Amino acid sequence: MxxxxxxxxxxxxxxxxxxxxxxxxxxxxxxxxxxxxxxxxxxxxxxxxxxxxxxxxxxxxxxxxxxxxxxxxxxxxxxxxxxxxxxDPHAEPFKPKKGKPNVIMFVGLQGAGKTTTCTKLARHYQSRGFKACLVCADTFRAGAFDQLKQNATKAKIPYFGSLTSTDPALVAAEGVTKFKKERFEIIIVDTSGRHRQEKDLFDEMTQIQSAISPDQTIMVLDATIGQQAEAQSKAFKETADYGAIIITKTDGHAAGGGAISAVAATHTPIVFIGTGEHMLDLERFSPQPFISKLLGMGDMAGLVEHVQALKLDQKDTMKHLAEGVFTVRDLRDQLQNIMKMGPLSKMAGMIPGLGQMMGGMDDEEGSMKMKRMIYICDSMTTKELDSDGKMFVEQPSRMTRVAKGSGTSVREVEELLSQQRVMGGMASKMSKAQKNMGAMGGQNRQQMAAMQKRMQSLGQGGGMPSGGGGVPDMSAMMKMLGQGGGGGGGGMPDMSTMMKMLGGGGGGGFPGMSSMPGLGGAGGRGRGRR
Incomplete structure (x- = not known):
């Protein structure tokens, strides 16, 4: 990338x-x-x-x-x-409201990935409790409705379109009216791709806008079009006056700077970035986390949101962590969850220092390392999986047997058990800390709460990047570990563990950022082994 x-x-x-x-x-x-x-x-x-x-x-x-x-x-x-x-365009993007219809119209160049992005955005809102649907107002491109229909069916999102009507404004109005009656909260209208030179299609775009009166118009910009992005975005801005931008195809060999230039030229906020073809490959954009990620400082807020959106089952692990226990089975479950999160290169950008630490390791190599660790766990007996790993130290022949059964080496088994011991030690310490806090009197609790509030205010001052580390991230981690943490509980420590498993000792990040005033601990402390 x-x-x-x-x-x-x-x-x-x-x-x-x-x-x-x-x-x-x-x-x-x-x-x-x-x-x-x-x-x-x-x-x-x-x-x-x-x-x-x-x-x-x-x-x-x-x-x-x-x-x-x-x-x-x-x-x-x-x-x-x-x-x-x-x-940073210094402009707030539109925020949809629950309980009322929010009509979102998509515009953009042909081939920018509008139809796919429409479905991704609908799925994004649906996973956050909104009642979302899709309307295909692209009557110009052959197969447009079929594409939207396939995407929507796959994502289980209601859709509307017409194979016979040639009036896009009429189709859009009918679809929006239908879904408003059915009390949908997010109504996304896909329109045909166009270029600034095509006056007829630009007129059609304004007709659709007049027919549906969208709450937000989003322009989809292809990251691969380079310097043309600025001119195209200005032309669309003059005609459709869109209020937000989504940049697609940032996972390829696109420079992406042209799309960034378009933001500065039109003073329009980027709301999302498309990072791949999968339905989950849509990341919320915010200037500070984006630059933090670009400079290897990570995006912990984005990571936590991604973990929570996956709704991974962590109940047993969370129960064990609360008790101060971390078994080999818990480690295997966390490895499997990491594999579900998507390409390691995508995760690496969110974790401070991991992008640099992975260095030459591609997704395939990282994925194979994780799989081999899972193979080791799968070659263990039920008793071994539910243990704290000490029985392998007492009976080394078990390691030899597991290595043979999994097609790996004794050294790899030792590395996995070493990782499990590290996590076990963390779980034990956190459980003790939680119990000590629970034993405090009311006055001490108030003092702790006041101190934490003061620390948070210090950590969040001075333009600190959202999710850039510091106190807010630690409090979020404590919540996830000590209080259940919802669907994505345990995600944060699992990610730092992944860094160690992949061979590093922590994030190098942007040098010195951890100690800079107003920038929290974004950069990490040590430098990972290369």
Whole structure:
């Protein structure tokens, strides 16, 4: 993914500068030059890159810096803040309301992936308790209704369309009226693809808008169209005045910078990013987590949301964790859950430091490592699976037997048992901490609550990235571990465990970010083994 390459280049440029023994103006100019070159190669508009360059140089003015200032942290924060500004339109996207119909109309270029994205968005809202449906108002493209019908049937979402009518505005109006009567809350209307040169299709788009009066119009932008994105988005903005953007195909070799330029040019927020062809491959977009992820700092809020959306069964593991126990079976269940979460490359972007730590390891290699660990567990007896692993230490012949049965090595069995012991130790400590908190008197509890509130206010101040680490993430983790945590309980520690299992010792992340004021602990502390 080229966006990840962009993040690596920016990260490397800042890392090289902050590790340099001579942090002078010449080295600083070299870093800015490398960052600008990376952005230009990613198809970001040259004017935007020029503005970003000036802003960073203005913030870090070597001549006016007081002697005591920490130049490394100032440079890191300046780069981070200016990149966030680049993708932040400073406009709030529409938020659908429950209990009332919310009509969402899709517009965009032909081949941008509108129909697939319509279904993904409907499924996204459906999984969050909204009553969602789809209307196909694309009467121009042959097979458009069949495609929407197949997608909607697969996702179990009600749909409406016509194989005979040639008036898209009429079809859209009929579908919206029908679903409003049936009290649907999210009504998504798919329209035909068009280009700014096609005046007739643009007129048709405005007719559909007039017929259905959408609460929100979303433009779908293909990340692969590069510099054309800005001109196309401006043309659509003038005609349809859309209020949000969804960028698709960010999983391929698209530079993606053109789509980012379109956001800056039209001051329109990106609401989602399409990261693949699967129905779950739609990520909510927010400027700070996006840049955090781009720079290897992770997106823990997005990770937790993804885990919860999958509604993984964690009841037994949560019960064991509350009791301070973590069996080999619990470890196997967590490995299986991680496999359900999607490609490891997608998870890596959400976990601080994991993207860099995976290095050359592709999805296939990472997936095979996880599968081999599951094979080891499947070769154990019921008694061994439900144990804390100590019996393998007392009787080493068990390890030899399991290794032979699973087609793996004794060393791999030892590594798995070592991981299980680490998690067992964590579970024991957390259980004791939970009991100690429960034993506190009312006054102590109030003091703890007040202290936690003060810490949270400190962690959330100064523009801290959402889900960027710090106190809020820890409190969320404690909730998930100590209080059941809902569908995605246990997701956070499982992810950090996955880093260790894949061979690393934690996230390197954006250098120094963990200690920067207002940026929480996003970058992690140690640097993973390579």
């Amino acid at each position: 080229v966006l990840q390459d962009l993040g690596r280049r920016i990260n490397a440029a800042v890392s090289d500068l902050t590790r340099s023994p001579n942090l002078d103006e010449k080295a600083f100019d070299g870093m800015i030059k490398e960052i600008c070159a990376a952005l230009l190669e990613a198809d970001v508009n040259v004017k935007l890159v020029g503005t970003l360059r000036k802003s960073i140089k203005h913030i870090v003015n070597f001549k006016d810096l007081p002697p005591a200032v920490n130049k490394k942290r100032l440079i890191q924060k300046a780069v981070y803040d200016e990149l966030v500004k680049l993708v």
